[in-house]
Ligand code: SF4
């Protein structure tokens with residue numbers, strides 16, 4: 380699941396202040412599940428953003444629309460028509476959705492309302508936490524199903540570092556040390572000997588270091 | 602163990618003497634005199650001098666240039682390198698740069714997270730980790746090859762070290778972790794500062810059970826405390842630091858102006874106590890912005906004069 384959160388309201392207001400009419404476009408995908416960018420959130424955002432306190436002049440006129448999945452060009456093209464007279468689209472999708480919208484409407488400014496943050500899972504009521512960086516070469520099979528790339532603040536493949544203390548990461552009180560979790564999990568699997576294995580250097584060319592990645596038969600055109 | 606490199610530190614250790622190293626922090630500016638002066642002041646009292654690499658992620662004069670200044674002043678430096686700020690290309694290139702100035706010691710570290718330093722909004726690198734750095738330097742030295750497999754014309758000749766923190770968690774894997782560092786190729790270890798001697802001895806016992814003390818030289822780290830305030834701060838704010846309440850009480854129990862002396866006394870006693878432990882090959886003194894007290898500590902701990910080993 381891709382997690383995204385709303386930008387500060389003043390920042391969003393500043394980015395749309397110059398337009399008379401703005402379409403607020405919700406996404407029915409991930410951001411709707413993590414309760415930040417779905418239709419309900421879009422209605423709330425429209426109400427909030429219409430408040431004059433955010434603007435020097437008159438607030439824009441906002442209209443809410445929704446697309447099932449903003450990251451799919453076909454959905455965007457078939458199910459979304461900008462309202463008449465709209466000056467800009469304020470997208471509540473993740474970065475992939477914003478870019479898909481932008482590609483579909485090359486004459487219409489598309490502005491992000493969200494900060495896309497991570498690939499995560501639902502750990503408790505309303506609590507999403509980061510689990511994967513999409514590194515392109517998964518090591519979970521060797522680390523007890525806990526990712527050192529996304530969950531160790533230093534991406535250590537041979538952790539834990541010397542800052543791991545009472546299960547917590549050196550970076551901050553609330554963060555769990557991923558390597559502490561890995562060791563606990565290996566213990567409960569009866570596979571602590573997996574810890575003795577030295578991890579070789581990782582091939583980051585399949586991660587973002589190698590440039591944008593793609594999946595499928597067609598050659599991407601970026 | 603027979604020396605494998607031109608490192609003087611390695612020769613001292615191989616000859617069976619207790620080695621003494623100390624740490625010098627580079628300045629937050631370009632005046633190299635600061636570090637050269639610090640180092641010259643302790644020259645006769647140590648076998649090698651570590652230069653820290655942007656420690657606690659605070660931007661400083663780089664460790665590479667600093668060790669070159671020390672080398673040109675006739676000293677034996679240990680180049681500290683963290684993997685936080687450089688990828689494998691930069692690391693290998695800097696290692697060759699150091700080797701070109703006949704720097705023969707390297708300490709491979711992860712580095713404190715950038716959130717502790719002056720640029721908490723910086724990106725980090727962590728392309729490889731500290732263990733992989735150890736094995737990379739060994740590969741460059743022993744096989745004469747870059748990590749890519751390409752041949753190096755004039756490989757580095759470095760004595761390769763790593764850090765160990767017996768006080769970090771989970772405690773149960775700390776000896777296993779040292780075993781991994783040894784397997785990766787670490788030849789000497791400098792530990793986190795020891796205040797909790799009992800816990801350190803427990804770790805050392807596990808290290809001996811695995812026979813690691815016969816495969817790697819272990820230098821116990823010590824840091825003299827300047828005040829009770831510093832002790833409390835380190836206990837609460839420095840991750841992976843273990844300062845028992847007894848030590849804090851002892852520091853707080855003497856008047857403020859005698860606290861520095863008490864701190865030095867604790868440091869000397871710690872060295873005296875650890876000298877008896879099988880598997881300790883020397884001491885690494887990290888007197889933070891207090892380098893001028895290193896000679897006194899070395900002397901009072903009975904580690905002076907330093908041996909003169911054939912170069
Ligand atoms: S190892 Fe890579 S692919 Fe697997 S969970 Fe971690 S970041 Fe994701």
Ligand code: SF4
Pocket residue numbers: 530531532533534535538539540541542543544547548549550555556557558559
């Ligand atoms: S404390 Fe644990 S999670 Fe944090 S950087 Fe160190 S090994 Fe990684």
